[in-house]
Amino acid sequence: MALNIGFIGLGSLGEGLCNSLVTAGFPVTVTDLNPAAAQKLLAAGAVWADDVAGVCREADVVITVLPSPAISRKVVEGPGGVFETLRAGGVWIEMSTTDFEDLQRLQAAATQRGIAVLECPVTGGVHLANSGQITVLVGGEEAVFQRVEPLLAAMGGQIIYMGKLGNASVVKVVTNMLAFIHLVAAGEAMMVPAKYGVDPDATYRAIRASSGNSFVHETESQLILSG
Template identity: 55%
Template sequence: MRYAFIGLGNLGGNLAASLAGAGFDLTVFDRDPAQRARLEGAGARWAASAADAAAGADAVLTCLPSPAVSEAVLDQILPAMRKGADWIEMSTLGRPDILRLAERVTQAGMGVLECPVTGGVHLAARGEITVLVGGEADLFARHRPAMEAMGNRIFHMGPIGSAALIKVITNMLAFIHLVADGEALMLAKRGGLDLSTAWQAIAASSGNSFVHETEGQLILNGSYDIAFTMDLALKDLGFAMEFGRAFGVPLDLAGLTTQTFVRGRSAYGGDAQSTQIVKLLEDALGTDLRAPGYPARLT
């Protein structure tokens, strides 16, 4: 099975490296050559363009920052892909986007899987990220070995569009938890508690969350470096609000969290770390949430 991987950012670069490191026949491309040495060292081939990477591949994986970029790359690779090849989209797209793009691919005589991932860049670097799959069962079975090289928990959610929904749900919860964790840590700090002991107590309590265990450490360090931006957070929250309107679900907490992230982007810029949303509260109260012994990045 010959794979191509296009989109080697914070997340995609780690996913592609896991594939190459597992011995898959892999060709890669990104407009930024920063990942070239790493991936060639792992055994991948560097292509001259997205179309060159796709030519001759049995499946093309893409991991890109927005639906618009996914569509632009699909415009480049679709004419180069051979009949019977598969497109595996690992970006986070809205359900209408993946349904529309998947229709283009199937009409061209190719298969489609949507495989967004969740868990964070640090888990992708360890090959331990969670993979959420939407698409036909036979296509999922065909490419499951590649999924297992990139992640250690694989969920087939159903037909195309199913993975887009669950990925947005998981991200919506993560952003809500992030804002809540900042408020909880601030209560602890202003209430006179030792922040490190408070973090540990929360982690051992019914109030614990994955976000508290991971991003909470980056808040206490002060780096906020989760390798995920305010713009990306607002993209995903926008998808969540669209689902809420489509399915008639009032997303009160998601709506408030979206407004908070709009303020965060206005204060710190769209390229700021999403974890810096907690800095809004720190700045408003003139109180930082630092504690010694916590990492600047997750490993």
């Protein structure tokens, strides 16, 4: 039996992740502060809800992809939030980049209500979210992970189980840290040849074809070239 999914947060990342679920045939109910963000999903077969309670009413699994820990807290534990309206036995999947200690606190609150929790931050960039090939890092009880693995597989390419809740958040922060370091280095590397009059596009292509290449250079240095 297909899991009924509630999806909250349809920004540049969430919309792509949710679209993969809808395209794969999962029954999905969505909501966002910006209804226009849902138009593509609704055309593909998703159902709109006006609020969080409407998303949770028939859901087996609720997924949140939100821009900050503060907003996530409000959505899940505020009045009419996920914890109040998702039935006991349901699963909350947090796919936002969130706070390690706060997530553990929220897990304890969810457990009191009979709700299971997984953290599933993603890494790889919005373009991979749109193509269904983004990497998903999973933290939480392995039995819960196995229960929802098919829907995670619909959203991502590599699905990596990291162990207990919190482990995935720690590794996600490390991947961000490395990406920032690589981005600073790539920016400096692009600047030096430019000072000598080398065409930046030629520099980009040369680095991409060299031992100095990286995922960050291939994706982010293009933003430098585009201004």
